[in-house]
Amino acid sequence: MPRKPSNILYSADEKPPLGTLVILGVQHATLALLFLVYPLVAAAEAGLSFDDTQVLITSCIIFMGIATIIECWPKFGAGMLLVQIPNTPHLPLAVQSLSAGGPALYATMSLIAAVSQLSLTRFMGALRAVFPPEICGVAVTMLGVALAEPSLRRFFGLTEVAQGALDGRYPFVSLVSLVIIIVFAIFSRGLLRLFAVAIGAAVGWVLAAYLGVAPAPAATFETLRYVDLPRIGWPGMTLSWALVPAAIITGIISAVDMLGTVVSMQRMDDADWRRADMNQAGRAIRANTVADMGAAVTGGFASASSSAAIGVAFATGATAWRIGTIAGLVILAAAFSPKLIGAITLIPAPVVGAILVYASAFLIVAGMDLILSRRLSDRRIFTVGLAVLAGLTVAILPELVTSTPDWMQPVLESPLSVSTGVAVGLNLFFRIGIRQEASRTVTTLENPFTVATEFLEHQGDLWGARRDVVAAAIPVVAEGVEMLLDTEVAQGSLEMRAHFDENNFDVSLIYEGEPIAIPTQRPSPEDLLGDAQAVARFVGYMLSKRADKLILGKDGTRQKLTLRFEH
Structure with missing residues (x-):
């Protein structure tokens, strides 16, 4: 079982009290439903009718709820708190498809995107080398950067005031809401911390209403029913070969987005996190694609795990998967209540901005933490730096994107997809010329600790091994070299051979001499004064207690002692 971090009150498998569970679930569901603005924007841009828009939104809500429940449930999905929202990378594809061929064309393109996303789950094991922690860190950081633009627009009221001077009421409401969330999230304990986001949102809503920046209900709001059957339907199927590349790329971007959110949750929920659990990520992506296929054939907008929900989980200190199942049920129930959906859309933009700014800040720092969890050689420094700079380029200079061909724009519009x-690409390119195995001869005239430090730190930098693993290996390897040479178990010199993969950091000590044995009982210190076999037993026992695993073998005619450190 993973060790729970000190800032987490309820970890993934823990069960919060029922009242707390319900309130936290409603809090996550409310935030998720706020993102319905994305399919609404797509419908407006494409000029959909009221009936088609209603189907697009209703189907999206239904499968957001279903996907959230499947994602969170351990028997079917990832077993972690992954709340679904409308999938932002689908927005360009939806606008183009709906404009060119209506709901039938978008349904076809959504299915193609889902299949391309699902196909990546067949290679999750191989993707571990493609997505080491520093690459996942870039993706998580750019999730935060991508979230910054919509969050800051709402924070400063730029979505409400298109022209003219900045209205100070909007940033004031946002700042008050953000300060309250931070204060309760950091300085409070118990229930107050759990409901930090809800408290900040409630105070911000009241303040926004008092200052006159809360949206007024539309004339049709009163006519909405509290309970009504959802309207979904078969949209038909139409194919446009011109949009197929954009659909495939959208699916790949969605998979990378999902991978980033899964890694963020894994990192948050495990104090001893070492590497991404690709099997868990694969289950999350598969659950998401099943829901996307369901949404496609019923005329809905695709969904994906919410990066904003990660910030809320961090603020509340609750990552229990049961919270997600409650959130999924609430989202699903919202599809049967037009009045509830209408009320959620009335939450003031500066309040939403404050919540998203908090989530964006958390993701940026969490990504940096992932990047710096590995030793960074010059190759990795340039990989990370150039990737982040590429993503910032398309965010800062949108005119570069608009000058590219239409089929490229859906990809280049996303800082996340560009950076990742x-x-x-750079990670694969810079792996050229790096061997996964290296060796060095050590003689009795050299200092074992100095040799082990220089050799293993150099190789750790090249391979991007975790800092703590290399630091733990150095004294053990140095001690093994020293004991083998000083006790003359190894005759004159030995070969120190290091090997690295994403799971293990192995250092083999290869020498001419007596084989060592690993006794089950601790040898007595007097064995050091005995014959070579007794000394070898003492060496074997000591090293077996220092490494994660000690493996004995032969390399030709020489003895081979491998010290394994789990990575």
């Missing part, structure tokens, strides 16, 4: 693509 550049990071993966």
Whole structure:
């Protein structure tokens, strides 16, 4: 079982009290439903009718709820708090598809995107080398950067005031809401911390209403029913070969987005986190694609795990998967209540901005933490730096994106997809010339600790091994070299051979001499004064207690002692 971090009150498998569970679930569901603005924007841009828009939104809500429940339930999905929202990378594809061929064309393109996303789950084991922690860190950081633009627009009221001077009421409401969330999240304990986001949102809503920046209900709001059957339907199927590349790329971007959110939750929920659990990520992506296929054939907008929900989980200190199942049920129930959906859309923009700014800040720092969890050689420094800079380029200079061909724009509009693509490409390119195994001869005239430090730190930098693993290996390897040479179990010199993969950091000591044995009982210190076999037993026992695993073998005619450190 993973060790729970000190800042987490309820970890993934823990069960909060029922009242707390319900309130936290409603809090996550409310935030998720706020993102319905994305399919609404797509419908407006494409000029959909009222009936088609209603189907697009209703189906999206239904499968957001279903996907959230499947994602969170351990027997079917990832077993972690992954709350679904409308999938932002789908927005360009939806606008183009709906404009060109209506709901039938978007349904076809959504299915193609889902299949391309699902196909990546067949290679999750191989993707571990493609997505080491520093590359995942770039993706998580750019999730935060991508969230910054919509969050800051709402924070400063730029979505409400298109022209003219900045209205100070909007940033004031946002700042008050953000300060309250931070204060309760950091300085409070118990229930107050759990409901930090809800308290900040409630105070911000009241303040926004008092200052006159809360949206007024539309004339049709009163006519909405409290309970009504959801309207979904078969949209038909139409194919446009011109949009197929954009659909495939959208699916790949969605998979990378999902991978980033899964890694963020894994990192948050495990104090001893070492590497991404690709099997868990694969289950999350598969659950998401099943829901996307359901949404496609019923005329809905695709969904994906919410990066904003990660910030809320961090603020509340609760990552229990049961919270997600409650959130999924609430989202699903919202599809049967037009009045509830209408009320949620009335939450003031500066309040939403404050919540998203908090989530964005958390993701940026969490990504940096992932990046710096590995030793960074010059190759990795350039990989990370150039990838982040590429993503910032398309965010800061949108005119570069608009000057590219239409089929490229859906990819280049996303800082996340650009940064992750550049990071993966540079990571594969810079692996050229790096061997996964290296060796060095050590003699009795050399200082074992100095040799082990220089050799293993150099190789750790090249391979991008975790800092704590290399630091733990150095004294053990140095002690093994020293004991083998000083006790003359190894005759004159030995070969120190290091090997690295994403799971293990192995250092083999290969020498001419007596084989060592690993006794089950601690040898007595007097064995050091005995014959070579007794000394070898003492060496074997000591090293077996220092490494994660000690493996004995032969390399030709020489003895081979491998010290394994789990990575």
